[in-house]
Amino acid sequence: MSPYDPSAFLPFAVTVDLVVLTVRGQALCTLAVRRGEPPFQGRWALPGGFVRGDEDLAEAAARELAEETGLCARAAAPPAPAGAAHLEQLATYGAPGRDPRMRVVSVAHLALAPDLPAPRAGGDAHSARWAPVEDLLGGDGAFAREGERPAPLAFDHARILADGVERARSKIEYSSLATAFCPPEFTVGELRRVYEAVWGVVLDPRNFHRKVTGTPGFLVPSGGTTTRQGGRPAQLFRAGGATVLNPPMLRPEI
Structure with missing residues (x-):
């Protein structure tokens, strides 16, 4: 058997990119950072960075999430500990030329959390903001209202963002993951508005209430009520122990 020769293979780097989704103002938003350094200086991108030599992929993703949002990560099923975000591996992206600096393979992760505060820029980012997903994927919402039409996302981040959004849209059909967007x-x-924001639809309140309260293990009454939405006191719930919804909450056809 011939000896293994590392020099026979091209060197490459590994990064993690984050699709961080939250619901703000009844819109599905993602964390976007404006790059402060080449390549794509001045362009908007997803947060992320290179994997360090002493960490695995999950550790790198959790570190980047903490640096960009201050959130700790969890990989367990809902309910989440207070102050934690749901974090899961999304997909791997390794097309030649996706990064002009060198051959770079990115392992993207999806993070979901309740309404989050204003982000802070870190690493090689010049600034950071929450942007409606529809703006970054071709819409003309908040960016246009503020006088800015963004150029396409840097690298292949538009594809990564689209894949992350579709993962979230499909998973809340058959799992209790939608509660990761809730306090x-x-x-x-409030849970219905999460589904409406993620799916981009309007749902019938009565049918939705019947489905979610009739699905075993989905919601558990907390014993309290709130008037934070105005009007009559509304019953409060917390996420139950179910991780799979049966029957599923099927996404309406648009």
């Missing part, structure tokens, strides 16, 4: 205690109306 520890929430109303059925």
Whole structure:
């Protein structure tokens, strides 16, 4: 058997990119950073960075998430500990030329969390903001209202973002992952608005209430009520122990 020769293979780097999704102002938003350094200086991109030599992929993704949002990560099923975000591996992207600096393979991760505060820029990012997903994938919402039409996302981040959004849209059909967008205690109306923001649809309140409260293990009454939405007091719930919804919450056809 011939000896292994590392010099026979091209060197390459590994990065992690993050699709961080939250619901703000009843819109599905993602964390976007404006690059402060080449390549794509001045362009918007997803947060992320190179994997360090002493960490695995999950550790690198959790570190980047903490640096960009201040959130700790969890990989377990809902409910989440207070202040934690759901984090899961999304997909791997390794097309030659996706990064003009060198051959770079990115292992993207999807992070979901409740309404988050204004982000802070870190690493080689010049600034950071929450942007409606529809703006970055071809819409003309908040960016246009603020006088800015963004250029396409840097690298292949538009594809990564689209894949992350579709993962979230499909998973809330058959899992309790939608509760990752909610605070520890929430109303059925607040949960419905999560589904509406992620799916981009309007749902019938009565049918939705019947489905989610009738699915075993999905929601558990917390014993409290709230008037934060105005009107009559609404019952508060927390995420139950179910990780798979049966029957599923099927996405309406548009």
